[in-house]
Amino acid sequence: MSDFKENILVTGGAGYIGSHVVRDLGNEGFFPVTYDNLSTGNRKSVLCGDFVEGDIADSKLLEEVIEKYGIKSVIHFAASIVVEESVKKPLKYYENNSVKTFKLIKTCVEKGIENFVFSSTAAVYGIPEKIPVNEESPLVPINPYGKSKLFTEMVLKDVSAATPNFNYIALRYFNVAGSDPQVRIGQNYQKPTHLITLALRAALGDYPQLKIFGTDYDTPDGTAIRDYIHTDDLSNAHLLALNYLKIEKKSAVLNCGYGQGSSVLQVVDTIKKVTGIDFKTEKTARRGGDPPALIADSRLIKGILGWEPRFNDLDYIIKTAYQWEKKLKEKKIER
């Protein structure tokens, strides 16, 4: 297969975050095998390794791939991720994120996978009682997306307890943004819902204005606060998680955020500053299911994995996201 250090199966490796991790696995001498059904991913985003088009629920194909590449470690991204859509289409979320992931985990255990890194989310906390939120906080997700991810965390916990050689790390992502500084890969959802992407598209003239969802939150400027983390720091957390699993052979659940937040208005101001473009905003009602503030307590990931943020800078996050959005627009890549 290859002379590389180890073949790593990456489900959803053609997606936004998965493609950054595939890039970094390649840079670190691993051989990533991207397994993706291309429902939202893009084949061209897979910068290195091999690509297999397949669904995580296709146990037969998955077994063949695991055997062919001698896979011992899996990084699992493939999922549906839009909170609002999950409220409207809960079955899609329970099917993709819970039922299919359950099948994937079953296949992994049956095939002797030892290390499993899972993309979880801060949405498992719902509306946290205390900010910053730590991993011991109550798990009360308020939308099907968060619930579907929490279900998988619960499955992983029980399965790892019952399976001596199977360990996992669940990374609870906060608000991921930005992209590859070389502008090769980035977020390319057909219907973006995330603040930074929508605001940049408003700046680039794709939309007449940006809607600000809620200005009556109990926050300093009345708009909601989030912990925005650059893709490359998040990607690095996956590589550290993989190495930890291989060396320590222990499971963990870890927040992945910077531990500081920016409000919607702060993001808007920063986008105007970084792009030099003024664009219209419209104050509207709160969006359903949005907590007022979500900020990570990131002490655990720093302590356990030795993870240290390198791009904790909203200007930089927005700059890389802006470069990517400009490239999408200039190249007329379908968005």
Ligand code: UDP
């Ligand atoms: N938001 C907004 N206008 C938009 C999109 C998002 O005001 O067009 C707000 C949203 O209500 C939330 C924050 O920006 O308070 C971050 O939302 P996003 O969808 O980026 O991430 P989420 O925190 O929902 O995962």
